[in-house]
Amino acid sequence: MSYYALVPAAGSGARMGGELPKQYLPLLGAPMIRHTLDALCAVKQLDAVFVVLAADDAEWDRYDWSPLGGKLVTLRCGGATRAQSVTNGLRAMQELAFPDDWVLVHDAARACITPSQVQHLIAELAQHDVGGILAVPVADTLKRAAPDGCIEATVPRDSLWQAQTPQMFRHGLLLRALEAHPDTVTDEAGAIEALGLRPRLVAADAANLKITYPFDLQLAELILGQRKEIR
């Protein structure tokens, strides 16, 4: 049984603004995705780290990726949506991966992931029938907005969690799930749930944020910078 990471990195990052795709924005002197891949390549259980790039990606080749070692495999098969990029990546992996091998899908934009968080997910799920995801319990009170911008309702937050990545499922099951629900899901777990299965939630922490808006980039810089100081 093997473990692989699959990193969708074919988005344009429209919510961040600017010309450069989000995954290449500078973060502590390196493109954001470099931090993500550094962490994944350092996980000893992972046999390979597949990166899904847009077919017309013009940035990847500008950087030297050799310090990351031999685990990195690039796939230029990104799709129009995140789900399509992941599906295309899973299909391209088929030459190497067996249906029962585990795949950890992780967003390029979650650059503050640590090897120990990934190892914790693997340890928690290795014996699980379905698989699961890193997630954090919702801390804030949640409001549902009406079209006029006023509060329509307070949504009870008990038992609500925010989904993160990595999301860890077996290759065959995940590909089948995404092919059955290509347009309706926003994460891998959603596709697995749509098959009637119940992925597990593995508690993580808020430092594994998804960098979406400019402020998130500043936050990520603080988190990564502080870790460097501690080392």
Ligand code: C5P
């Ligand atoms: O835009 P968002 O932050 O939701 O994207 C999450 C991840 O999915 C990012 O790493 C992004 O590069 C990737 N993605 C992709 N293909 C798309 C859209 C997003 O690989 N068409």
